[in-house]
Amino acid sequence: MQDLIKDAFAQARELVLNALGQLVAEEVFPAEAVPAFNIEIPADPKNGDVSTNAAMVCAKPFRSAPRKIAEAIVGKIDTTGSCFDKVEIAGPGFINFYYGKGWFGSVVKAVLDEGKDYGKTDFGKGKRALVEFVSANPTGPMHIGNARGGAIGDCLAAVMEYAGYDVEREFYINDAGNQIEKFGKSLRLRYMQICGDKGQEIVAKNLDMDTFCKTIYEDTETFPMPDDVYLGMDIIAHAKNFFDEYGMIASAQPEEECKKALVDYALPKNIDGLHKDLAKYRINYDTWFRESTLHNDGSVQEVIEKLKAGGYTYEQDGALWFRTTDFGDEKDRVLVRDNGIPTYFVPDIAYHYNKLAVRKFDKAIDIFGADHHGYIPRLKAAMTALGVDEKKLDIVIMQMVRLVKDGETYKLSKRSGKAITLNTLLEEIPIDAARFFFNLREPNSQFDFDLDLAISNSSQNPVYYVQYAHARICSVIKKLKEENIEAKPFTADMAAALSTPEELELVKLMATLPTTITEAAKAYDPAKVTKYAVDIATLYHKFYNACRIKGEEENVMQARLSLSMAVKQIISNILEMLKIDCPESM
Structure with missing residues (x-):
């Protein structure tokens, strides 16, 4: 699994550090520790493909102007053997690196060689992660909040799998209390x-x-x-x-x-x-965990006794209280009411203790509604009091969605006049649109879900736009095959033929998929992946309109065909990861 952006960043850092090492050895600069510096993709492609602020952060320890430091560093950089063929200085001392032709070819080749595995990373190191989501009360149908929580939770689990975690999905059934x-x-x-x-x-x-x-x-x-x-x-x-x-x-x-x-x-x-x-809704859980089992097997009483033994409880007005204020909570919380019945907080503690201490997951991730925001510190307090590392528990807060139809807020289902349910929503719009739209924004953001847009076959509909890019590439390949034109193995000559701004821009974005997957897993934000899908579809449509494939010189035609096939593979990987259909014709 290659991450060519990560590799490029590492090469840029090494080139800078080697240059600084030479400059210090030659006593051009004093032997001071080099401060941490950034390596990043500049917002404006005019400023190179990779940029660093190394010269700026070294100004103080080296007691020299950033521009002068940058000039000295660039003077010592030899890009031979690296993925770069040019280094320039910009502004007050930014050092900008530019990819060589070979790098662009290596991206296309990596996608074609890795196929369905392209984009996967080892960020998770095989750690066991449990993603719990929806967990709607089984006393009634699921509502629109569960629809968003389901899409976020399932797609987050898929992203984490792609990022190298061993992931399980779980539904917690509140069948007690x-x-x-x-x-x-x-x-x-x-x-x-x-x-x-x-x-x-x-x-x-x-x-x-x-x-x-x-x-x-x-x-x-x-x-x-x-x-x-x-x-x-x-x-x-x-x-x-x-x-x-x-x-x-x-x-x-x-x-x-x-x-x-x-x-x-x-x-x-x-x-x-x-x-x-x-x-x-294309969601299948590894485990349906019943709250009643925690009552029946003694787990609820066990956590009460553990908290008592740790000195974290006290009795007042006939009730048993948990000293959550010792852990920064705004007030202490009741564990057992004066009638001897535990509050709902106790089985929740037992459940999360079961996840992390009994089943020993490395990460327990919950998708909670915004109304649970204040619940987080007391749950983490309970884990700490029970000897569990509270950093292993992560809560993703999800805001509600406003459904919009004909420009107006849409609240009612046609059948009952009551709030729309997951089932009635899926009767209104395609499942593809539901899963994609609910992940268009980070979980903790509010947004309007346009029901009219979700069913439209237009470029304004983001999921249709992405699917159409895939179908368009399939059509290109099919038409070429009808004329006995098949893709040939990708070569260095083909890589050299990729030269237009549209081609190079597309390849650079292709290279960022592994980084995007890692960042999405790190931030628990599948929206980074859906945004990437829209971006790569946009750049492919731009390339398609600017660069002919059929009828060009053989090498150019083959290079562009290979580029198209690589984009097709990436879109397919993303849509399959998100459990969204990947049509070959539309």
Whole structure:
């Protein structure tokens, strides 16, 4: 796996350090330590392909003007054997390096030789990383926030795999605690409503499910629902299906038995629905981890005892408190209420302890909504108190998305008048667009998701634009084959034929894919990869419009065909990594 940008940076650094070493040995400059200096790709290509501020940072220790230092360094640089063929000085003392023809050819050859592996890096060193995302409560359908979290989490996991991590994907099922109690209460109330006189009148009408649910929902006069329950149509549908299967028998049972029967009936169906909806979204998890296992195997009680033994707890007003203020939190947190029931914080501690201390992942990465921002310090405090390195736990904060249709905010689903769900979203737009669009911005940024743009076949639609670049290259290759023109092995002569600004600009961007993958994994930001995909599609379309392939001199034609095939490979690698279709015709 080659990273030609990384190699170029290393060569530039070595050339500068060797030159400085000679200058110090010749006593041109004093024998002072060389400060850290930057090697980077300049924003303006007029300033070279690689640039360094080495002369500027050496001004103080060498007691000399940066420009003078730069001139001395450049005077000692010999680019023979390096990927550069020219070095210049700019401005107050920037040293700019320019790639030689051989370097451009090596990029094209590297892509063609590595094929599906091009872009992969060893940044992760095989470390085990667990990416937990979505983890929606199984008490109802997934909403638009889960749609973004799913795309970010799954694509981040893929990027980290490309960057050399051993990655597992996990869904945490909250099948215990207050939300399940609330789920059971909601189900029982709707079931009892259906079993009542007015409910039975509605049942006798033999309405379709959507109409039935809406009619029951609107019956607030004879059966008002309290505020502390779930009011979604899905609750009514579960209660109706349970009634259809078992009749009124459970209505005569004690309340807790009735609730348990309804939860035992509805919860597996909801969890199965999560599986199906996420699989449709091209998300498949390695593990579905149930919160209930932490209660059943004693893990919840174990972390309470560990925190007690460490001296991190105290009792007050009959409750057990965790001294999170010792770790910088704004206030201490309750672990066990005065009724003896642990708060939701305790199983969360046990779950993350399980990830890092029991299953021994090197990294545990959570995708959280913005409303969980304040939750991070107390989770990290708990890990530290339990003897786990809190740096192994990383939280990606994800902002919500505003859906826009016809220029207006789009909030309602067509069916129920309620907030749009993941499933209804995927009925509105292609899965490719959903996965790509949700990763167009870094997770912690808000943005408008334009539903009209997502379904449009235009260059304004970024995923269509990228897919079209791939299809365009496939069309070029197909047409040449029809005329018995096949790509030949890439040679140095072909490399020398790549000379136009459009060709060289495209090759330079191709070389940055491994660096982009590494940076995306380091920042937990898949948007860096989607942006790269749009950029390389843009430069290919620019190249295509400026540089003919068919009809050119043989060497030029073959060079441009090889360049096109390399771009095709890169786009294919990215789209397959993001689980987005890679069409050969459009």
